[in-house]
Amino acid sequence: MSAAKASGASAGPGGAGDLSSQRALSGGLPRRLAAESPAILVIGDVMLDGWWSGTIERLCREAPAPVVDVTSREFAPGGAANTAMNLAALGARVSVAGIIGTDDAGATLRRKLEAAGIDLKHLHSHPDMVTTTKIRISSGGQVMLRIDDSATAVPAAALAALASSVRAAVGHQDAVLVCDYGTGVLAGPVRAALGEALRVAETGVGSVADRPLTVVDAHDPRPWAGLRPDLVTPNAQETARLLDLRLAEGNGRVETVTGHRDALLSSTGARAVVVTLDRDGTVLFAADGTTHRTWARPAAEKQASGAGDTFVAALTLARSAGLPLTASLDLAQAAADVVVHQPGTSVCSTAQLARHLESFADTALSADELVLQVSAHRAHGQRIVLTNGCFDVLHSGHTRYLNQAKQLGDVLVVALNSDDSVRRLKGPGRPINPGADRAAVIAALSCVDYVTIFDTPTASPLIRQIQPDIYAKGGDYTPEMLAETDAVEEYGGRVVILDYVAERSTTAVVQRIRDGAVANPGS
Known part of the structure; x- marks a missing residue:
C-alpha cells in the first residue's frame, strides 16, 4: 500500500480501515505488516549504546566509590539507529541517514546496522566527528553509572553531505521518520533539505498528496512544524516543555495534556500528536477531533532502554502499511510492552510481537x-x-x-x-x-x-x-x-x-x- 493512501483520510479513524481492523490486534497482523515491507527512511541522531556489567566487592582507594570489575561488554545501536533496528526487525525495508565518526564506535555501529540488513548509503562518516556513545555500567542488575561521549560540534562538511544525501534519500519512500535528539546532526541545512525533499516550504505552505508519511520523534518538535508532519510523538518531559508547564504524576498528566490538545497540535504543526506517558500509556490527539488512549502493561524496574524507539517504529510501520491510526497506536503499545520486559537496548521482532498478541488467546476468565x-x-x-x-x-x-x-x-x-x-x-x-x-x-x-x-x-x-x-x-x-x-x-x-x-x-x-x-x- 502506498504511503499516500496510508497517510490519507481513507486510512484514518473511521475510514476504510474499519474493515481491515476487525482483527487489528490478532497475532497474524505483525506478519501481514511485515509482508507489506514498507520502505522507511530513518534520519537523525544515530548512537551506540554500551551495556557493561560486573561485580562490586570493594571501594577504590582514591575516593569512596565502588569498583566495578567488568565481566561482560555488550553494544547495541541506540537512538535513531535503535529505531531503525526495530523497523528492520518488524519487516520494513530501512534506510538510515545520519553522521558518525571514523572511530571504533562508528565502525561497531556500522557493522551492527549492516548485519540487520539496513541500507547505509546515506550514513556519513567524518574523521572530525565523534560517534555518540552511551555506556551504562551496572552490577547486580542495577545501573550504577552512564558515560556519554559525543561531539561538541558537527563538522559543516558532514552536515552539507547529509543535506545533499537527504534530497536523494526521500524519493520512493513510504515513510520518513525523523529522530532528533538535539545533538546538532539535524541542524538547519539538513532540516531545510528535508523540507525541500518533501515539497513543503519552511512557511508550511504547499505540499503534494503523494508525499511519504512523515513522523517526527524529537526532543523539541517545534522546529519541525514547517514540515507539517503526519505524526509527532513527544514524551511527557518534551510535552511539558512544549506547553511550558509541569505535568503531575499519574492520570493527572492525561487530564492536563488533554486540556492543551489544541496548543500541542498548533505548536507542532502536526495532523496528529501522540503523547507518550511511559507507565501511563499514550494519548492521541488528531486534527480531525479523534482522541484515543492506550494503557501500558509495565514491567518491574529492569535494565531496559529504548521502548520509545520501539513504539515509534511500530507506529510508523503500521501507518505506512495502511493500518488505521487508532489500531496502529494499540499495536505500537503492544510492541513497547514487549521491549520493557527485555534487558538492555533491545528490539521487538515480528515473531515476538505475534507471540505477544497470540498470548491473549484463551484469556477469558470464568x-x-x-x-x-x-x-x-x-x-x-x-x-x-x-x-x-x-x-x-x-x-x-x-x-x-x-x-x-x-x-x-x-x-x-x-x-x-x-x-x-x-x-x-x-x-x-x-x-x-x-x-x-x-x-x-x-x-x-x-x-x-x-x-x-x-x-x-x-x-x-x-x-x-x-x-x-x-x-x-x-x-x-x-x-x-x-x-x-x-x-x-x-x-x-x-x-x-x-x-x-x-x-x-x-x-x-x-x-x-x-x-x-x-x-x-x-x-
Missing part, C-alpha cells in the same frame, strides 16, 4: 476466577468498571467506547456474549468470529484488563456476582431501558451511558464485507 481478581483490585481501592456486548467485528465505535469506559475507573472488565447468546440476539449468521477469537482481540486492547464470557439472557447475574462500581453501556440507551440497571442499583452501583456512535455498526460493517463494498471515509 466468573469465579474474575471474582477473585476483582476482589484483589478492590482491596487496593481500585474502581471496577464492567461493560458487555457481542463485539463480533471490532470497529472504531467499539474502541472509542471501550476507551471511554476505561477512563471511568481503574480496572475494565469486558463481558462477551457467548456464541449461542449472539445467535439468539443477532440471528443464525452470527457471530462472524467465535468467542475465543473475540475474547483474544478484545483482551489485546490496552484499555481492557479482563475478559469473561456469559451465556445468560442479560448480564445481570454476572453483575450481581462481580458488583462493579460502574456498569457502562454504549449505544442509544437510557438507564431505564437496560435490563441490568436493577441489578446494578441493588448494591449501590452506578450506570453510565457512553457516547452513541450512530455511524458505526457491526451489522453495517458485516453487510459491507458480504457485499464486497469498500467503505468511504467517514461511512
Whole structure:
C-alpha cells in the first residue's frame, strides 16, 4: 500500500480501515505488516549504546566509590539507529541517514546496522566527528553509572553531505521518520533539505498528496512544524516543555495534556500528536477531533532502554502499511510492552510481537476466577468498571467506547456474549468470529484488563456476582431501558451511558464485507 493512501483520510479513524481492523490486534497482523515491507527512511541522531556489567566487592582507594570489575561488554545501536533496528526487525525495508565518526564506535555501529540488513548509503562518516556513545555500567542488575561521549560540534562538511544525501534519500519512500535528539546532526541545512525533499516550504505552505508519511520523534518538535508532519510523538518531559508547564504524576498528566490538545497540535504543526506517558500509556490527539488512549502493561524496574524507539517504529510501520491510526497506536503499545520486559537496548521482532498478541488467546476468565481478581483490585481501592456486548467485528465505535469506559475507573472488565447468546440476539449468521477469537482481540486492547464470557439472557447475574462500581453501556440507551440497571442499583452501583456512535455498526460493517463494498471515509 502506498504511503499516500496510508497517510490519507481513507486510512484514518473511521475510514476504510474499519474493515481491515476487525482483527487489528490478532497475532497474524505483525506478519501481514511485515509482508507489506514498507520502505522507511530513518534520519537523525544515530548512537551506540554500551551495556557493561560486573561485580562490586570493594571501594577504590582514591575516593569512596565502588569498583566495578567488568565481566561482560555488550553494544547495541541506540537512538535513531535503535529505531531503525526495530523497523528492520518488524519487516520494513530501512534506510538510515545520519553522521558518525571514523572511530571504533562508528565502525561497531556500522557493522551492527549492516548485519540487520539496513541500507547505509546515506550514513556519513567524518574523521572530525565523534560517534555518540552511551555506556551504562551496572552490577547486580542495577545501573550504577552512564558515560556519554559525543561531539561538541558537527563538522559543516558532514552536515552539507547529509543535506545533499537527504534530497536523494526521500524519493520512493513510504515513510520518513525523523529522530532528533538535539545533538546538532539535524541542524538547519539538513532540516531545510528535508523540507525541500518533501515539497513543503519552511512557511508550511504547499505540499503534494503523494508525499511519504512523515513522523517526527524529537526532543523539541517545534522546529519541525514547517514540515507539517503526519505524526509527532513527544514524551511527557518534551510535552511539558512544549506547553511550558509541569505535568503531575499519574492520570493527572492525561487530564492536563488533554486540556492543551489544541496548543500541542498548533505548536507542532502536526495532523496528529501522540503523547507518550511511559507507565501511563499514550494519548492521541488528531486534527480531525479523534482522541484515543492506550494503557501500558509495565514491567518491574529492569535494565531496559529504548521502548520509545520501539513504539515509534511500530507506529510508523503500521501507518505506512495502511493500518488505521487508532489500531496502529494499540499495536505500537503492544510492541513497547514487549521491549520493557527485555534487558538492555533491545528490539521487538515480528515473531515476538505475534507471540505477544497470540498470548491473549484463551484469556477469558470464568466468573469465579474474575471474582477473585476483582476482589484483589478492590482491596487496593481500585474502581471496577464492567461493560458487555457481542463485539463480533471490532470497529472504531467499539474502541472509542471501550476507551471511554476505561477512563471511568481503574480496572475494565469486558463481558462477551457467548456464541449461542449472539445467535439468539443477532440471528443464525452470527457471530462472524467465535468467542475465543473475540475474547483474544478484545483482551489485546490496552484499555481492557479482563475478559469473561456469559451465556445468560442479560448480564445481570454476572453483575450481581462481580458488583462493579460502574456498569457502562454504549449505544442509544437510557438507564431505564437496560435490563441490568436493577441489578446494578441493588448494591449501590452506578450506570453510565457512553457516547452513541450512530455511524458505526457491526451489522453495517458485516453487510459491507458480504457485499464486497469498500467503505468511504467517514461511512
